[in-house]
Amino acid sequence: MGFSQADWSAIWLTLRLAGTVTLLLLFIGTPIAWWLAKTHSRWKGPVGAIVALPLVLPPTVLGFYLLLAMGPNGPVGQLTLALGLGTLPFTFWGLVLASLFYSLPFVVQPIQNAVEALGDRPLEVAATLRAGPWDRFFTVVLPLARPGFVTATILGFAHTVGEFGMILMIGGNIPEETRVVSVQIYDYVEMLDYAKAHRLAGAMLVFSFIVLLGLYLFQHRAHRPGLRYWV
Amino acid sequence: MPDTIRARFHIAFPSERGQSFCLDVDAMLPGSGIIAIFGHSGSGKTTLLRCIAGLQKIDRGRLIVNGETWQDEKNFLPTHKRQLGYVFQEASLFPHLCGRDNLEYALKRSGGHCQPKMVQRVIALMGIEPVLDRYPDQMSGGERQRVAIARALLIRPRLLLMDEPLASLDMARKQEILPYLERLRAEFAIPILYVSHSMYEVARLADYLLVLDKGRVAAQGAVSDVLSQLNLPLGFGEEAGVVLTGKVLERDSRWHLVRIGFSGGELWLPDNSDLGKEALRVRILARDVSLALEARDDTSVLNRLPVEVCEIGAGSNEATALVRLKCGDSYIIASLTRKSLARLRIEPGMKVWAQIKSAAIVQ
Numbered sequence: 001m002g003f004s005q006a007d008w009s010a011i012w013l014t015l016r017l018a019g020t021v022t023l024l025l026l027f028i029g030t031p032i033a034w035w036l037a038k039t040h041s042r043w044k045g046p047v048g049a050i051v052a053l054p055l056v057l058p059p060t061v062l063g064f065y066l067l068l069a070m071g072p073n074g075p076v077g078q079l080t081l082a083l084g085l086g087t088l089p090f091t092f093w094g095l096v097l098a099s100l101f102y103s104l105p106f107v108v109q110p111i112q113n114a115v116e117a118l119g120d121r122p123l124e125v126a127a128t129l130r131a132g133p134w135d136r137f138f139t140v141v142l143p144l145a146r147p148g149f150v151t152a153t154i155l156g157f158a159h160t161v162g163e164f165g166m167i168l169m170i171g172g173n174i175p176e177e178t179r180v181v182s183v184q185i186y187d188y189v190e191m192l193d194y195a196k197a198h199r200l201a202g203a204m205l206v207f208s209f210i211v212l213l214g215l216y217l218f219q220h221r222a223h224r225p226g227l228r229y230w231v
Numbered sequence: 232m233p234d235t236i237r238a239r240f241h242i243a244f245p246s247e248r249g250q251s252f253c254l255d256v257d258a259m260l261p262g263s264g265i266i267a268i269f270g271h272s273g274s275g276k277t278t279l280l281r282c283i284a285g286l287q288k289i290d291r292g293r294l295i296v297n298g299e300t301w302q303d304e305k306n307f308l309p310t311h312k313r314q315l316g317y318v319f320q321e322a323s324l325f326p327h328l329c330g331r332d333n334l335e336y337a338l339k340r341s342g343g344h345c346q347p348k349m350v351q352r353v354i355a356l357m358g359i360e361p362v363l364d365r366y367p368d369q370m371s372g373g374e375r376q377r378v379a380i381a382r383a384l385l386i387r388p389r390l391l392l393m394d395e396p397l398a399s400l401d402m403a404r405k406q407e408i409l410p411y412l413e414r415l416r417a418e419f420a421i422p423i424l425y426v427s428h429s430m431y432e433v434a435r436l437a438d439y440l441l442v443l444d445k446g447r448v449a450a451q452g453a454v455s456d457v458l459s460q461l462n463l464p465l466g467f468g469e470e471a472g473v474v475l476t477g478k479v480l481e482r483d484s485r486w487h488l489v490r491i492g493f494s495g496g497e498l499w500l501p502d503n504s505d506l507g508k509e510a511l512r513v514r515i516l517a518r519d520v521s522l523a524l525e526a527r528d529d530t531s532v533l534n535r536l537p538v539e540v541c542e543i544g545a546g547s548n549e550a551t552a553l554v555r556l557k558c559g560d561s562y563i564i565a566s567l568t569r570k571s572l573a574r575l576r577i578e579p580g581m582k583v584w585a586q587i588k589s590a591a592i593v594q
Contacts, residue, residue, distance in 0.1 A: 121323060124286050127310040128317035129386055130340040135311075139336070143327045 007200060009176050010184040017092070017180060018160040021099040025107040025156050026149070028100065033111035033152075052105045059102065063169025066098045070170070090172050095180075098170045099160050106155040114148020115141065150218060158211045161204075234262035236390070236422065237295040240282045254278050254289075254446040260439065262297045265416050265423045267437035267454070269430075275446040276426045277320075280394050283424065284317050285310040296390050297422075316383030318393040322375030324367040330378045331363040337385040350385060356418060357381040357411055373404035377411060384419065391423045397432060405432075412436055413594060430470040434458070434514045435593040459562035461544030461553045471553060472516035473563050474593070479511070491592075495559020496536045500590055512594045517553055519588045520565035524575060526584050534587040538563070540579050543572070556585055563587075 003011070036048055054062055069076045070088040076097075077087045088094030122144060126136040142149065164182040171178030173187065181200055188197035239257040254275045260266050270276045281287040283294060285301065285308060294302040301308045324333045338350065354360055357377045362370050370378065376396055383391060396412075397405045413436065416423065427433055433440060433454065440457040442450040450457050457463075459473045477493035482502060489502045491513060498513060526535060538556035546552045552572055554565045565585060567577075577583065 121319070122325065124310070125317075125319065125323045125325070126336075127286070128284060128315065128392075129337050129382070130311045130342075131336075132311050135340075140325065144325075 002199060004196070006175065006179075007184060007196075010179055010181045010200075011203075013092075013176060013178075014161055014180040014182075017095055017099065018157045020096055021103060021160045022107075022153055022157040024096070024100060025103060026153065029104060029107035029152065029156075030111055032104075033108045034115055036108065037112045037115035051108050054102050055105050059163065059165030060169055062102060063098065063166035066101065066166070067169050070094055070097070089170055090174060090178060092177055095167060095171045095178055098166055099163060102163060102166055103156045103159045106159045107152040110148045110151040110155065111145070114145035114151075117148075118145050147219060151215060154211060154215050158208060162208070234297060235295075236260040236262055236266075236283075236297070236424075237293070238279070238283060239293040240279065240289050241291045242282075242289045252446060254282070256443070256446070256448055258441060258448055258451060260424075260441065260451075261422065263420065263422050264438035265412075265425050265436050266439040266441065267433045268424060268426045268441045268443060269428065269433050269437075270443035270449075271428060273445075274443040276428075276443050277394055278446075279443065280392050280424060280426050283390075284315060284392055285313055286317075299389075314387070314389040316386050316388030316391045318376075318380050318383050318391070318396045320395045321399045322367065322370075322372065322379050324370075324375055324379055324382070326367050329364055329366050330359065330370070333367075333378060334363070334382050334385055337382045341385060341387045352418075353381050353384050356414055371404070372400050373407045376400065376404075376408060380408075380411070380415070384415075388421060391419075391421050393423060393425045395426050395428065397427075397429070409435060430472070431593075434472070434474045435512065455561070459555060459564055461542055461555050461564065469518065469547060470516070471518075471547070471564060471566060472514055473561075475513045475515065475561055475563075476510050477513055478509070493561055495561035498534050498587065498590060500592055503592060511592055513590050514593045515563050515587055515590045517564045517566035519590065520556075520563060521586045521588065522554070522556075522565055522567060522571075522575065522577065523584045523586055530586065532586040532588055534590070536563075536585045536587065538583060538585045540577055540581045540583060542579055543577070556583075558585065 032047075032051065036044060036051070067089055068074050070080070071077045072081065072087050080086065080088055088097060118141065122140050123136050126140045131139060162182065163180070164186070167178065167180055167183055168186075171180075171183075173179050173183050179187075181204060185197050185200050185204070188194070188200070237259050241255050242253070252273070252275065256275070256279055268276045268279060278287060282289050282292060283301075288307065292302050293304070294300070296313075299314075300306060301313055324330070325336065328336060334350070334354075354363070357380060359374065359377050359381055362374045362378065367375055367378075380393075380396065397408055400408065409432070416436070425432075425436060437454045440451065440454045441448060442457060442463060450460060450463055455474050455476065475493045477491040477498070479489050480492045480497065481490040482488075483490070483499075487502045488499045491498050491500055491511070493513070500513065521532075523530075523535075526537070536558050538558045540554060541557050541562070542555040544553045544555070546566055546569075550568050550570070551566055552569050554567055554572070554577065556563050556565060563585060
């Protein structure tokens with residue numbers, strides 16, 4: 001492909017970031033999605049809106065506030081300093097934390113939709129068959145809402161790969177720490193090195209297309225009648 | 232008492248449209264046989280069943296099943312810890328599992344009490360061997376419901392709850408499943424709470440009947456006792472009628488009739504070849520019973536019984552009345568026009584003749 005050492009390190013960093021964030025988001029997002037799908041609380045609206053904010057907010061705005069919060073005078077910064085971890089901005093884990101917020105809706109919403117579509121009945125049926133709460137989650141919810149979880153995983157991963165504005169705000173441009181692919185492309189363009197920019201940008205384009213195509217094919221297959229819940 | 236189900240629930244549901252629904256039930260039910268919970272839609276029968284299953288949590292409730300407390304002021308046993316089986320109105324098989332795996336789901340959680348012999352027996356009883364390798368979407372509605380009933384049995388329940396298991400099926404499918412339910416009662420000694428709004432199913436299956444109306448118990452007792460009451464608030468309407476338990480005494484092959492004896496009399500009914508010698512049920516609808524003041528032989532009606540008028544109550548409309556008649560130890564009811572009642576001067580205490588135009592052997 002003709003990628004330079006710097007390109008490969010940017011690609012590896014991007015995959016590591018996206019992988020870490022997606023994994024963490026599945027653990028954090030599933031309970032949030034579950035709560036949003038099942039609750040009748042009056043907090044459902046506000047919480048749902050906060051989760052969805054990154055969908056509409058410019059990444060720079062989110063990045064700006066997170067930068068302030070993680071800085072030495074912000075609440076998160078104070079906490080990390082007190083724990084002896086230093087401050088998070090311009091570090092890999094700072095990017096992870098910021099990306100958790102940024103990609104949250106892409107993980108929560110597909111899971112929430114799948115859990116809502118599942119309804120209460122399959123869970124009630126499982127309960128009458130002596131399945132406890134965790135048993136029900138693993139034997140009924142996961143298999144029946146699997147398309148939602150797969151969509152959440154793919155969208156969460158792909159969206160984190162595609163970050164740019166917020167990374168610049170929080171992470172800056174430090175090789176092997178915060179210089180992800182999108183930032184590397186930006187650098188090439190600034191240096192007017194269009195050939196190298198093309199290579200990376202083209203790879204991103206192909207990657208995104210393949211991910212979305214795979215997602216589309218999977219969804220198409222998952223919606224065959226066999227997986228419908230019988231009502 | 233060990234062999235009873237004691238259920239007391241009180242709950243007021245605020246409803247969006249301003250009309251609130253209140254379930255207020257305090258019932259002592261027998262701990263065996265089929266107990267039908269009958270009522271019109273909105274009478275609270277499904278809610279009651281869901282409360283008993285613990286699917287609906289009610290703060291003010293008390294439930295003791297065969298000596299085991301499932302709910303009282305302090306304790307609430309979650310559904311998955313109650314030894315019950317539940318058959319939902321619509322087939323509730325897990326769509327991602329084939330028939331066999333749906334049964335397996337119950338077996339794995341039955342606490343290992345289920346012997347392979349028992350599994351074979353349940354599969355044979357429900358006649359589902361041919362469909363076990365199919366997925367629910369490849370089964371007919373009746374097959375899905377039979378697998379669901381088998382699954383509920385394999386969990387080894389101490390109480391089986393059935394929420395209108397036939398309501399989502401057409402008449403042919405209902406006829407397909409009813410015999411399986413009868414076998415179920417005969418072969419398994421577990422109490423079955425059977426929610427229904429079909430008088431036919433109640434007459435055919437139930438031993439005990441709990442009638443709910445607007446969230447309250449309107450009547451309860453042995454099915455033949457409750458069905459012969461006139462003052463049920465529901466007004467069973469066209470379906471008013473009694474169930475008598477009898478026995479085949481004699482078969483008449485010339486006229487294809489059987490003589491059935493019940494406590495209080497005998498009836499000649501058409502002979503369906505598959506009748507056993509043991510107890511069977513005869514359903515007599517009120518609209519098929521007419522009265523005559525004297526024994527008459529110049530009538531086409533074969534079954535004429537001497538009865539005593541006990542009580543006269545309101546019929547399904549202004550023109551008709553229901554009359555409760557005592558026939559030996561049994562009761563039947565007749566639906567008459569108020570005009571005939573006046574013309575014949577029928578009053579409680581009178582001895583008259585009931586002419587039974589038709590009666591159905593329901594089981």
